[in-house]
Amino acid sequence: MRIAYIQPVGGASGDMLLGALVDAGLPLDVLRGELGKLGVGGYSLEAAEETRGEIRGVHLRVRLDNRGRHSPAALLRIVEESGLEPVVKGRAGAVLRALWRAEARVHGEPEDVLELEELGSIDTLVDVVGFSIGLRELGVDAVYAAPLVLGESAPPRRVGGYSNPAPATLELVAAAGAPVAADSPAHAGAGELTTPTGAALITTLARFGRPAFSPQRVGVGLGTKDPPGFANALRLWLGDMAGSPGADDRATLPGVGGIAGIFRPADVVLLETNLDDATGLSLGYAQERLFALGALDVWVTPVQMKKNRPGVVLSALVPPGLERAAVELMLRETPTLGVRSRAADRYVARRHSVTIETGFGAVSVKVKSLPLPDGASAAVSAAPEPDDCRRIALETGIPFQEVYQRAAEVARRELLGRD
Numbered sequence: 001m002r003i004a005y006i007q008p009v010g011g012a013s014g015d016m017l018l019g020a021l022v023d024a025g026l027p028l029d030v031l032r033g034e035l036g037k038l039g040v041g042g043y044s045l046e047a048a049e050e051t052r053g054e055i056r057g058v059h060l061r062v063r064l065d066n067r068g069r070h071s072p073a074a075l076l077r078i079v080e081e082s083g084l085e086p087v088v089k090g091r092a093g094a095v096l097r098a099l100w101r102a103e104a105r106v107h108g109e110p111e112d113v114l115e116l117e118e119l120g121s122i123d124t125l126v127d128v129v130g131f132s133i134g135l136r137e138l139g140v141d142a143v144y145a146a147p148l149v150l151g152e153s154a155p156p157r158r159v160g161g162y163s164n165p166a167p168a169t170l171e172l173v174a175a176a177g178a179p180v181a182a183d184s185p186a187h188a189g190a191g192e193l194t195t196p197t198g199a200a201l202i203t204t205l206a207r208f209g210r211p212a213f214s215p216q217r218v219g220v221g222l223g224t225k226d227p228p229g230f231a232n233a234l235r236l237w238l239g240d241m242a243g244s245p246g247a248d249d250r251a252t253l254p255g256v257g258g259i260a261g262i263f264r265p266a267d268v269v270l271l272e273t274n275l276d277d278a279t280g281l282s283l284g285y286a287q288e289r290l291f292a293l294g295a296l297d298v299w300v301t302p303v304q305m306k307k308n309r310p311g312v313v314l315s316a317l318v319p320p321g322l323e324r325a326a327v328e329l330m331l332r333e334t335p336t337l338g339v340r341s342r343a344a345d346r347y348v349a350r351r352h353s354v355t356i357e358t359g360f361g362a363v364s365v366k367v368k369s370l371p372l373p374d375g376a377s378a379a380v381s382a383a384p385e386p387d388d389c390r391r392i393a394l395e396t397g398i399p400f401q402e403v404y405q406r407a408a409e410v411a412r413r414e415l416l417g418r419d
Contacts, residue, residue: 003213004135005237006145006202008181010052010230011193014127016221017201019060020236021134022047024219034133035126037083042066043122050222053231057220062123072100075125084129090294091132091205094325099124099200102171127197135205138238142320145206147179151193168196176203176324186229193223193232205321215239268296269323270344273336274303276311283314286333290316293326317344354382356410360398363388363407367415382411 006017022028028047035045042065050059070078079092135143150165150173165173169192173180178199187193215237223232275283287298296317305311314334318326320343327339350369355362364385370378384407393400412418 001141001241002139003211003239003241004138004140004143005210005213005215005239006143006206007235007237008146008149008194008198008202009055009235010232011149011151011195011223011225012198012202012234013195013223014124014131014197014201015060015062016223016234017198017236018127018130018134019047019058019221020219020234021131021138021221022060022219023058023221024138024217024236024238026134026137030137031130031133034084034088034137035130038078038125038129039082040078040122040125042068043126045126052222052226052233055220055222055231055233057222057233059222059224062126064121064123067121069121070125072096072103078125079129084133085136086292087294088129088132088136090292090322090325091135092129094293094322095128095132095200095204096125097325097328098172098175098204099128099168099196102168102175102196102200105171106167124197128201131201140238142241143202143206144210145202145208146210147181147208148173148194148199148202149181149187151187151190152183154191164192165194166192166196169194169199172196172199172203178203179208184230186227188229190225190227190230190232193225204324207320211241213239213241268344268346269318269320269326270342271316271318271323271326271330272340273314273330273334273338274305274311275314275334275336276305276309277335278312278314282334283312286314286330289329289333290318290326293329294319294322295326317346353385354415356407356414358392358403358407358410360396360403360406361388361392363392363403365407365411365415367411379416382408382415384408384411 006012006020018031022031028045032045044063046061046063047058049056051057076093076096079089079096082089084092150169152164154164156163172178217238219236219238221234221236223234225232278286283300287300290298296319298314298316301313301315303311303313314330314336316326316330323341327341330336330339350371352367352369354365354367356365365382366385367379368381368383370380384404386404389400389403389407392398392403396403
């Protein structure tokens with residue numbers, strides 16, 4: 001499982017997190033192209049290599065043509081109506097909702113009438129959505145983080161200003177129960193080090209702690225400050241978390257290696273809730289929203305509940321970074337009063353996609369591979385993508401079943417060597 005570990009050396013902001021991803025290998029052109037799916041303009045991205053103290057990194061800037069303000073609902077609508085991947089929409093939406101919730105509590109206003117200052121500009125959207133895009137582009141399955149570096153507690157520097165840390169930052173920290181680093185004399189006079197956007201991204205998407213993993217790349221994002229006593233920088237480590245299968249996992253399948261060689265463990269969270277008063281309409285909508293959020297799978301199981309009431313168990317498998325957002329969604333969209341949560345390991349077969357020509361049109365095929373005892377791998381199955389078959393069936397009038405069967409036959413012959 002590929003993970004990202006965030007180390008806020010000298011603070012955290014949206015720009016610093018996004019800069020760290022760019023430094024870790026996220027192509028700026030790819031980022032610009034994906035952000036273009038939001039359908040908004042009035043900004044530009046600039047990235048430059050600079051230093052803070054003795055640390056080299058990327059200083060990423062979001063330049064605005066104007067600082068027009070948008071409501072929380074408007075910014076969320078931009079994300080939800082965009083052409084971005086569902087997992088990107090889910091992560092970005094969860095972060096934005098956490099940010100607005102904190103701001104609403106600070107200002108004592110309902111979220112639907114909340115008026116935003118700096119956080120209502122397009123650069124907030126670019127930071128949050130851009131970071132979610134970067135996680136997907138770099139193949140990150142889960143995010144972890146070290147304690148947040150907030151800087152010294154300080155009164156407002158101007159009349160009407162806010163103290164440091166910013167009230168919304170503290171609300172986000174408190175809501176997540178996030179660990180914070182101790183005060184340091186080096187931070188005296190430096191002002192804000194962790195911004196509300198930085199806090200929202202980390203507390204919403206990351207687990208705190210550093211697991212055992214193998215770092216393979218480190219990206220450094222730089223802030224705008226350059227104090228003499230410390231580096232205003234954030235490091236993001238990318239690497240793979242290796243599994244440690246026990247003796248029970250060493251059973252073998254005919255012709256292939258053991259489970260340890262076939263699959264790679266991945267950390268996920270299983271959420272479940274029992275319902276005896278939910279309509280089919282509400283369950284269908286909840287399932288749809290969970291998938292849009294980024295759930296790996298969602299299903300409903302019939303059960304017999306207390307007082308002989310027939311009911312269902314709504315289950316969702318989600319990445320750790322989406323646990324909180326998924327729980328909130330289940331509480332909001334169903335009548336339940338509670339959601340069970342437990343960590344789970346899953347074993348994931350190696351897979352890749354190949355496009356084949358069927359005679360009816362091009363179809364993407366998902367190929368599953370298992371390793372052989374000599375270390376090589378062999379493709380064992382190939383499944384056509386139903387959406388591609390559906391598209392061809394609608395365009396040509398050929399029955400879906402015929403399109404799918406033709407694609408499966410071509411895939412078996414060309415990819416598996418079977419007639």
